[in-house]
Amino acid sequence: MSDIQKYLRKLTIDDLYEWAGSTIVSRGKGYINYVSDDIFITEHDELVAEVEGSELYITRVFLDDENELVAGCSCPYYDNCKHAVALILKAGQYLKQHKKILLLTEDNDLYYELDDEIEEDAELYLEGECEKTLTGHEVQVYRVLVKKTHADLCDLLIDITNKHPQIRQLILENHRFSNSDVSQQVKRLRKKIKELSRIDAWSNHWDNESNIPDYSPVKTQLTSLLKQGHGDDVLQLGEYIWEQCHQQAEQANDEGETVFEIGQCLEVVLQSLPESSLSHSEQLLWVIERQLEDDIGLLENANGFLESPIYTPADWQQVVDSLMKRLKATPMPPSIHDFTKKYHRKKLLRTVTHSLKASGQHEKMIALMEAEVESSQDYQDLVNELLAIGEIKKARQWCIDGFYKTLDDAPGIASKLQSLLREMAAQNSQDDLVAAYRAQSFFDRPSLEAYEELQAACTKAGCWTEVRNKILGYLETGQRPDVIAKNNLKRNWPLPKPEVLYPLVKKYKENFPNYDVLISIAIKEQRNEDVVNFYLKSKKANKGRLYSRYNHTSQNVAEAVKDTHPDITITIWDNIVESLIAEVKANSYISAVGYLRKMRKLYTKLNRLNEWQKLIERIRVEHKPKRRLQEELKVLFGEKVVG
Numbered sequence: 001m002s003d004i005q006k007y008l009r010k011l012t013i014d015d016l017y018e019w020a021g022s023t024i025v026s027r028g029k030g031y032i033n034y035v036s037d038d039i040f041i042t043e044h045d046e047l048v049a050e051v052e053g054s055e056l057y058i059t060r061v062f063l064d065d066e067n068e069l070v071a072g073c074s075c076p077y078y079d080n081c082k083h084a085v086a087l088i089l090k091a092g093q094y095l096k097q098h099k100k101i102l103l104l105t106e107d108n109d110l111y112y113e114l115d116d117e118i119e120e121d122a123e124l125y126l127e128g129e130c131e132k133t134l135t136g137h138e139v140q141v142y143r144v145l146v147k148k149t150h151a152d153l154c155d156l157l158i159d160i161t162n163k164h165p166q167i168r169q170l171i172l173e174n175h176r177f178s179n180s181d182v183s184q185q186v187k188r189l190r191k192k193i194k195e196l197s198r199i200d201a202w203s204n205h206w207d208n209e210s211n212i213p214d215y216s217p218v219k220t221q222l223t224s225l226l227k228q229g230h231g232d233d234v235l236q237l238g239e240y241i242w243e244q245c246h247q248q249a250e251q252a253n254d255e256g257e258t259v260f261e262i263g264q265c266l267e268v269v270l271q272s273l274p275e276s277s278l279s280h281s282e283q284l285l286w287v288i289e290r291q292l293e294d295d296i297g298l299l300e301n302a303n304g305f306l307e308s309p310i311y312t313p314a315d316w317q318q319v320v321d322s323l324m325k326r327l328k329a330t331p332m333p334p335s336i337h338d339f340t341k342k343y344h345r346k347k348l349l350r351t352v353t354h355s356l357k358a359s360g361q362h363e364k365m366i367a368l369m370e371a372e373v374e375s376s377q378d379y380q381d382l383v384n385e386l387l388a389i390g391e392i393k394k395a396r397q398w399c400i401d402g403f404y405k406t407l408d409d410a411p412g413i414a415s416k417l418q419s420l421l422r423e424m425a426a427q428n429s430q431d432d433l434v435a436a437y438r439a440q441s442f443f444d445r446p447s448l449e450a451y452e453e454l455q456a457a458c459t460k461a462g463c464w465t466e467v468r469n470k471i472l473g474y475l476e477t478g479q480r481p482d483v484i485a486k487n488n489l490k491r492n493w494p495l496p497k498p499e500v501l502y503p504l505v506k507k508y509k510e511n512f513p514n515y516d517v518l519i520s521i522a523i524k525e526q527r528n529e530d531v532v533n534f535y536l537k538s539k540k541a542n543k544g545r546l547y548s549r550y551n552h553t554s555q556n557v558a559e560a561v562k563d564t565h566p567d568i569t570i571t572i573w574d575n576i577v578e579s580l581i582a583e584v585k586a587n588s589y590i591s592a593v594g595y596l597r598k599m600r601k602l603y604t605k606l607n608r609l610n611e612w613q614k615l616i617e618r619i620r621v622e623h624k625p626k627r628r629l630q631e632e633l634k635v636l637f638g639e640k641v642v643g
Helices: 003-010 013-020 022-029 082-096 111-115 120-129 136-145 149-164 166-179 182-197 216-227 231-251 257-275 281-293 302-307 313-328 339-358 362-374 377-388 391-404 410-428 431-444 446-462 464-477 515-524 528-541 552-559 566-582 584-604 607-621 627-635
Strands: 049-050 056-061 069-073 200-205 210-212
Touching: 003 056, 003 082, 013 022, 013 082, 013 627, 022 082, 022 377, 022 584, 049 082, 049 111, 056 166, 069 082, 082 446, 111 377, 149 166, 149 216, 182 216, 182 231, 200 464, 210 313, 210 377, 210 528, 216 231, 216 257, 216 431, 231 257, 231 281, 257 281, 257 302, 257 464, 281 302, 281 313, 281 607, 339 377, 362 377, 362 391, 377 391, 377 410, 391 410, 391 627, 446 464, 446 515, 515 552, 552 566, 566 584, 566 607, 584 627, 607 627
Parallel strands: none
Antiparallel strands: 049 056, 056 069, 200 210
C-alpha cells in the first residue's frame, strides 16, 4: 500500500476540516459523485482523478517532503479545493470497500494531462512559430496531434465531423469563403453576421446552460480578408456589425460572453483602420464616435489604438474641430437629476479634453476644463492637469473650491480633493498639515485604518503622543479636541487648521463611546486589559446583543484575548455556537462545529477538556431532534475518512 493510501486510512474528517476549512469540506461532500469512477495512483505516489465541475478538472492529492497533505487542481481555486476534498472522500470509500486503485500508465490519456514537460516541438510552437498562444488544454491537444500523420489527422477530423455536424459546417464554410472572390466573401459574411445578431443571447451558470452566439468564424474570416489587403471591406463589415449587433449585446442576459464575442470581431476592424482609405483624422473619429455610443465595453481595447504614434497633433486638431462643434450642440441638461444626459455629455467633454491634449493644446484644454468643471465636477482631472504643468497654486485653489462645491452631493469627489491637498502638503514637507488632514479624515469616519494613517503622519510630525491621547479621549466622549470649547479661550490642539474642513455636524448619528474602534485600536496595540474592559462595557451598553457570527468585534475580541483571558473567549464562542445552532441550517451547523473545534483546542491547552466534553454532551441532549447537527458533531470525535 502506498504512503498516501496509508495516510488516508489515518485521516479523520476533523483533520479534513482543519486542512481545507468547513465551507470547502461541506462543498466537497456534495461533489463526491462528480469524481470519476477511475481513481489512479501515479508512480510519484499521487492520487489522481477527473472531477466534473463547471468543466472537467484534473485533481491530485499527495504528500510533500514533510509528510503534509497537499492538493493540486486545474480549477481556478487550485489547491485545497472542494474537488480535492471530494477526491479524498471518494478514495476513502474505495479503501473502505477494498477497491483497488490502479497505477496510472502511459496508455491512459490522464497520464499526459499531468505531464508538465512540453516537448521541443510544442515549445517552439509556443515561442512564436504560430501566432496563437496556446492554453494548457490546447497544448495537450497539440502534443497529441503533432505526432499524427496527415492521413491520421484526416481520419480523425472526418470522425469528429461525423459526431459534431457543426464542426463539419465550419470547415466547409471556411473552405468556401477562402475560395470565393471578395464580393462573395463580404456577402457571405454579412449574411452570417445577420444570422448571429438575431440569436437571443443568454446564459445560466447555475444550470451550466447557455445560448451564446459564436462569432469566432466571423473573426476568422475578417482576419482572412484583412490579410488579403481588403481593409475597406473589413471596415464596412465592422460598421455592419455595429449596426446589427450592438442592440443584441446590450440586451444579452449573460455574464458578458456576447460582448466578448462581438468585441473580438471589432478588434480586427480596428486593425483594418490604418489599412483603409480613410484619412488619419477620419480613422480617429470612426473609433471615437463609436466609443461615445459604447456603454457596454464592445470597444474595450480601443484606447490602445488611439494612442498609436502614427496619429500626429495635426490629425488630432481636425478631431478637435469636429468634436467641439458637437459639444457646443450638446448643452448641459437643466436638471441635475437627468443622469443619462449628464453622463453622455460628460463623456463627450472628456473625449474633447483628451483630443486637445493629444493635439498639443494644453492651454485650451485647461481653459475648457475650468469653464466646464462646475457642471462636470471633473475637479480631480483638472487639478492633476494643473499639477502636471506646475500650476500648483491654481491646483490648490481648485481643490479647495471643488471640495466645498461637491461636499454635499458628491462626497467621494470631495474626499479625493482633500487627499490631493494632503499630497501637496507632503510634497512641500508640511508634515504637521499632512497630520491635520489625516486627523480630519479620522474625525469624519473613525476606524482602525484611519487611526494607523494618523499615527504614521503624527509620528513623522513629532506629535503622536499628544494627539493619540486626545484621539482616544474623543472616541470615549465624542468631544472634538480640534474645536475650541465654549469655556476655553485657546485651541488646545497641536495640529494646524487644514485648508478644507468637514462639517462638525454629520448627517448620521454617532454613538459615543465608540467601542468598536476603541476595541480595534486596543487589539492592535495589544492592550488586552483595555480590550476586555471596553468589550464588557460595550456588552452592557448593547444589553448583551453581541453574540453572533455576524458581529466581527466580538469575534476579534475572542481571538485577541484567548491567551490572556481565555474565559472571555470561551464565553463568546459558546454564545456564537448557540446562535448558529438556533438558525437551524446545515451550513450554520458546520460553522458551529468549527467554533467547537477551536474551543476544544483552548480547553485542551487549559487542561480543562472535561468541560468541553460536558458542553458537547449538553448540545447533543438539548438538540437531539436536529439529526444533521448530530451528524456534524460526529466529526469532532475522530470519524475516519475511510470509515
